[in-house]
Amino acid sequence: MARVSNNMSTETKSAAPKNITSYLQEHRVFKPSKEFSAQAHVKSFAHYKKLWNESVKHPERFWGRTAKQELVWFKPFGKVLQWREPFAKWFVGGKLNVSANCLDRWLGTPTANKAALIWEGEPATDGKPGEERVLTYRQLHREVCRFANVLKRNGIRKGDRVIIYLPMVPEAAIAMLACTRIGAVHSVIFGGFSAQSVADRIQDSGAKMVITADGGYRRGAVVPLKKNVDDALLIKDANGHSLTKTIEKVVVLRRCGNEVHIAEGRDVWWHRELEYVDANCPAEKMDSEANLFILYTSGSTGKPKGILHTTAGYLLGAKLTSKYVFDLRDDDVYWCTADVGWVTGHSYIVYGPLANGATALMYEGAPNWPEPDRFWRIIEKYGVTILYTAPTAIRAFMKWGDQWPKKHNLASLRLLGTVGEPINPEAWMWYHRVIGGGRCPIVDTWWQTETGSIMITPLPGATPTKPGTATLPFFGIHPEVVDDQGNAVPKGSGGKLVVRQPWPSMLRGLWGDPQRYKEVYWSEVKGSYFTGDGCRQDEDGYFWIVGRIDDVLNVAGHRIGTSEVESALVSHPSVAEAAVVGRPDELKGQALVCFVTLKTGQHATPELKVELRNHVGKEIGPVAKPDDVRFAEMLPKTRSGKIMRRLLKQIASGVEIKGDTTTLEDFSVLAKLASDE
Ligand code: WTA
Numbered sequence: 175m176a177r178v179s180n181n182m183s184t185e186t187k188s189a190a191p192k193n194i195t196s197y198l199q200e201h202r203v204f205k206p207s208k209e210f211s212a213q214a215h216v217k218s219f220a221h222y223k224k225l226w227n228e229s230v231k232h233p234e235r236f237w238g239r240t241a242k243q244e245l246v247w248f249k250p251f252g253k254v255l256q257w258r259e260p261f262a263k264w265f266v267g268g269k270l271n272v273s274a275n276c277l278d279r280w281l282g283t284p285t286a287n288k289a290a291l292i293w294e295g296e297p298a299t300d301g302k303p304g305e306e307r308v309l310t311y312r313q314l315h316r317e318v319c320r321f322a323n324v325l326k327r328n329g330i331r332k333g334d335r336v337i338i339y340l341p342m343v344p345e346a347a348i349a350m351l352a353c354t355r356i357g358a359v360h361s362v363i364f365g366g367f368s369a370q371s372v373a374d375r376i377q378d379s380g381a382k383m384v385i386t387a388d389g390g391y392r393r394g395a396v397v398p399l400k401k402n403v404d405d406a407l408l409i410k411d412a413n414g415h416s417l418t419k420t421i422e423k424v425v426v427l428r429r430c431g432n433e434v435h436i437a438e439g440r441d442v443w444w445h446r447e448l449e450y451v452d453a454n455c456p457a458e459k460m461d462s463e464a465n466l467f468i469l470y471t472s473g474s475t476g477k478p479k480g481i482l483h484t485t486a487g488y489l490l491g492a493k494l495t496s497k498y499v500f501d502l503r504d505d506d507v508y509w510c511t512a513d514v515g516w517v518t519g520h521s522y523i524v525y526g527p528l529a530n531g532a533t534a535l536m537y538e539g540a541p542n543w544p545e546p547d548r549f550w551r552i553i554e555k556y557g558v559t560i561l562y563t564a565p566t567a568i569r570a571f572m573k574w575g576d577q578w579p580k581k582h583n584l585a586s587l588r589l590l591g592t593v594g595e596p597i598n599p600e601a602w603m604w605y606h607r608v609i610g611g612g613r614c615p616i617v618d619t620w621w622q623t624e625t626g627s628i629m630i631t632p633l634p635g636a637t638p639t640k641p642g643t644a645t646l647p648f649f650g651i652h653p654e655v656v657d658d659q660g661n662a663v664p665k666g667s668g669g670k671l672v673v674r675q676p677w678p679s680m681l682r683g684l685w686g687d688p689q690r691y692k693e694v695y696w697s698e699v700k701g702s703y704f705t706g707d708g709c710r711q712d713e714d715g716y717f718w719i720v721g722r723i724d725d726v727l728n729v730a731g732h733r734i735g736t737s738e739v740e741s742a743l744v745s746h747p748s749v750a751e752a753a754v755v756g757r758p759d760e761l762k763g764q765a766l767v768c769f770v771t772l773k774t775g776q777h778a779t780p781e782l783k784v785e786l787r788n789h790v791g792k793e794i795g796p797v798a799k800p801d802d803v804r805f806a807e808m809l810p811k812t813r814s815g816k817i818m819r820r821l822l823k824q825i826a827s828g829v830e831i832k833g834d835t836t837t838l839e840d841f842s843v844l845a846k847l848a849s850d851e
Contacts, residue, residue, distance in 0.1 A: 202599075204606070205638045206615050210588070214501050214635020222636040222646075229649040230675065236650050237678055241265050241490050244497075244529075246279045248459045251486070255676065260696035260703075261683070262676040263463050264487040271457035272354035272466060272489050273322075276528035277315040278457060285531040290314045292507070293344045294552055296539030299394040304538065309344055311531070314351075316453045317344075321444075322352040323451035328383065328423045328442065332357035332458060335381040335468065338514075339363045339372060339399055341390025342538040345427050345444070346514045347524045349385045354466060354485075357458040361468040361480070364515025365390050365397060367795040369405035371478075375470050376406065377417040378480055379685060384421060385444075389430035393543045400426055400434040462486035468685045469517055471623040472735035473694065474706075474725040480685030481517075481623045489525060491627030491679025495648060496526030499617050499631050500560050501589060509535040510562040510591075511549070516732070517623040518593055522562060526627070541567055546574040550582035561609070562591035562619075564731040568601045569761050576608050584609060589634055591617040594731030595763045596719050602641035620644035620719055622705065623733075624695070626679030629653065630717050643716045650677055653717060655709045660699040663710075670723065671709035672702035725819070727754075730762040732797050736819075739800065742793035743768060746786060748776040753809050753817045754800070757826040765801035767826035769809055769847070778805035802826070808843045822847075 211217045216225070229236035238254040241264075251268030271278075280286050290311045295304035309317065330336060336358050340346040346362070353360040361379050363372055376384070386403045389396040407418045426434065427444040436443075464485045470478040496502060500522075508527055512518035527534040535556060541549050549571075553561065571579070590610050592602075597618055606616055615634035621627060629651050630644040637645050647653050654662050655669040663669040673680075680703065684691040698704035708720040722728060725736045736754040743752035751771045756764035770786065772778060783803045791799040810818045824830070825847050 201640075202603075203638050203640050204615070206635050207613065210615060211635040213503075214633070215498055216633045216636045219636050219638065222633050226647065226649055230647075230652045233650050233652075233675055233677075237264070237490070240494060240649075241268075241486065241678070244493050245270055245486065245490060246275050251462055257676055259701065260692055262487075262680060264484075264678045265462040265490075268462040268486055269459040270462065270486055270489075271460055272485060272525065273318055273351045274355075274457040275489060275493075276351060276525065277311060277318060280311040280531050281315060283531075286310065286312045288531070289533045290528060291344050291347060292533060292535045292556060294535070294537045294556075295343075296391040296394075296537075297544055307344060314344075314348070314528075317348050318351040318355060319453045319455040320448055320451050321345075321348050322355040322455045323453075324425065324444070324447040325352055325356055325358060325383070326455075327447065327451060328425065330356065330358050330383055332460075333359065333465065334383070335359045335361060335379045337361050337363060337372070337376055337379070337381045337384040339365065339367075339384060339386045339403060340427065340514075341365050341387055341397070341399065341429060342513060342536060343387070343390075343427070343429060344536065345387075347536070350467075350514070350520070350524055351528075354460075355455060355457050357460050357464060359465045359467055361470065362515050362520070363470070364513055364795070364797075365399060366513075366515075366797050368792050369402045370409060370793050371795055372402060372406035373409040373417045374478065375480075376421060378470075378478075379468055380420045382420055383423045383425065385425045385427070387427040387429040388434045389432045391430060391538060393540050396430045396432050398432065398434075400424075404435055404437075460485050463682070465682075467520065469520065469623055471517075472726055472733040472738055474735055474737060478735070478738065479690070479694070480687075481681045482683045482685050483626050483679070484682050487678030487680070488626045489529060491625075491677070492521040492526035493529035495628040495631075496522060496532070497530050498633055499619060499628050499648070500562070500591065501634050502527070502530050502532050502560075504531075506559045507533050507535060507556050507586070508560040508562075509537070509553070509556075509558045511537065511541070511567065512562075512564070512593075517626070518562075521627055541570065542574065545578070546571070547578040547581050550579045550584060553584055553587065554582040557586040559586055560589045560591070561587060562593065564594040565592055565597040565601055566594065566730040566762055568592065568597065568605050571609075572601060572604050573761065579608055584611065587611070587614050589617065590614045591619060593619045593621070593628075595728045596721060597642060599641035606641075615639065618642075618644045620707075620717065624681040624705075625673075625677075626681065629673070629677075630719075640716060643712070643718045645716050647717075650675075653705075653709075654702070655711050655717070656699055656702070660702065665711050665713055665715070668708060668710045668720065670699060671705045671707045671717070671719065672699045673705065674702050676703075727756040727764045727766065729756070729759075729764050729766055729797070734766065734794075734798050738794060739766060739768065739790055739798055742790045742798070743770060743786060745793065746789045748772055748782060749786070751809060753819060753822055755819050755823040755826050757802070757823070759801070762801075766798070767802045767804065767822075768800045769804050769806050769822055769826075771806055771809060804847075806843075806847055808846075810843045810847065 234254040249269035251265035253266040256263040473479040510522040619628040620630040632645040652674040739754040759765035
């Protein structure tokens with residue numbers, strides 16, 4: 175069992191790790207201030223340790239108690255956990271509803287008239303400020319009920335899958351909550367994804383409906399969301415069969431006023447549909463284990479994985495972590511800058527904050543539009559107290575310069591958070607100093623789409639932090655760093671990060687593919703959940719994530735499977751073979767470098783490079799556009815024909831080629847690749 179050290183040292187004294195190279199030594203420790211601790215939910219490190227020890231020693235007792243305390247049930251649950259590895263059922267027999275836990279429970283309390291969502295639109299191109307909207311809990315409840323009735327009117331029933339492909343507008347949250355209200359399963363697709371990605375996700379989920387908008391604003395331009403959906407609905411597979419034949423209805427929100435095609439009988443306008451419904455829609459009594467949502471994420475094979483989350487466990491995880499990690503108080507204005515298309519937006523814009531009765535801010539646009547002070551302007555305007563963002567954004571802010579945050583009064587901030595990738599200590603220090611004014615604790619939160627909620631994190635009033643580490647496990651979570659045999663490695667050594675016990679908000683499977691679920695997460699290390707991340711623990715037991723160990727890259731905080739990009743490249747008629755690797759990038763964490771061999775008769779031209787970049791953008795979405803395309807005559811392969819990515823990675827990063835090359839089939843390939851810059 176991982177143990178939290180009793181005598182927290184003020185300095186990390188750990189020896190150099192053996193298995194991980196290029197690890198930086200970090201000695202700074204930041205203790206929570208007395209003032210912060212005094213008003214926090216967990217006020218001391220000793221208290222955290224006591225609660226954590228208890229929670230992992232008797233996990234069912236801990237989770238059973240908190241599920242009763244934190245959630246509102248229509249029918250109480252019986253057994254806390256039924257575990258038949260790798261399939262978990264939590265809070266067996268209980269009935270509840272997610273939207274009722276986020277909304278109805280606040281009616282009749284003072285929270286009913288409190289702002290649930292504060293929304294700031296993107297500023298217009300003519301320099302006019304963005305629109306703003308505030309929805310109180312009562313208003314949000316009403317909008318959710320009305321839209322839930324629209325879903326029903328258009329044939330959506332319990333268990334049906336609904337695709338949500340919207341910009342960052344309050345309707346995205348309304349649509350999600352409306353689905354949960356009637357027991358429909360939503361799958362939100364990030365607005366930056368392409369028609370092909372939408373079609374693939376419709377096909378995999380068997381969705382009946384798409385909820386979209388005419389368009390979404392991005393840096394003054396209109397992203398044609400409805401047009402993308404129209405295109406998606408025309409895509410056919412190699413045999414000429416439609417990928418999207420399950421779709422019966424498309425609901426279209428008017429956002430940008432751009433012209434769109436409306437297919438009679440299939441497409442309906444959001445605002446017109448509202449005319450036919452009232453605001454009376456009782457919440458469906460859902461089983462604890464009813465499917466709640468599917469969210470697609472990159473895996474190490476070409477096909478995105480449909481991560482499946484269920485009702486009670488997910489909600490409990492999102493609610494409990496929001497409360498303790500962000501130390502939510504009634505007067506907070508909390509801002510998570512993620513997009514609702516990612517899991518962070520699900521858990522920490524919508525479900526976690528609302529289940530706590532908090533005020534969540536939502537911003538439609540980009541951080542540097544129209545100027546790089548956008549975030550700081552918003553923080554000053556609304557008096558934001560908690561900011562949760564990503565290291566890639568922090569590095570961009572650093573690059574744009576201190577003058578932008580300095581223009582604004584950021585004194586309202588009391589807590590900062592980061593998520594998505596390891597944060598380099600330099601960025602951590604900048605965040606602490608320039609944004610936090612040296613007074614705000616930073617919670618570096620490690621988790622995944624699969625884990626549903628934050629797993630490794632400081633508690634801001636309790637845990638001393640060190641720049642670059644997510645520190646220690648949340649309550650009820652038991653992570654460990656292990657070797658290939660699954661044995662815990664000594665402190666200071668690198669290994670694979672696993673989680674030893676099931677937890678309520680863990681994924682319940684991959685949509686339609688239980689076998690792949692077993693293989694990906696539960697076969698690598700016997701009896702444990704395998705995260706795919708490399709990690710080491712320091713002397714204080716702090717977890718230092720060193721990045722992915724599978725073929726998944728982390729580009730600007732987004733997981734991108736190298737094989738997905740390879741498949742997209744190979745689908746271009748000129749390409750014979752492709753290998754995609756990551757190269758360290760100052761801003762994005764990792765940049766995508768593609769090595770491409772062409773079919774005979776095709777020519778390596780600069781135009782083709784541009785075309786291939788755009789092709790990947792079209793196939794997957796702009797997030798996956800390669801930063802660098804390199805043509806090669808051949809790729810380095812082993813005798814058995816496996817591409818040696820390790821070598822490509824070194825070439826892409828411009829470092830000397832090291833390690834074993836004896837299995838390489840043809841040495842001349844390396845020299846050619848290295849010279850072909
Ligand atoms: C990485 C995002 C270091 C990690 C919530 C993980 C992090 C993957 C951190 C999940 C962090 C996330 N420190 N690495 N604080 N947070 N990661 O599914 O590699 O988009 O496995 O979930 O991001 O990415 P996902």
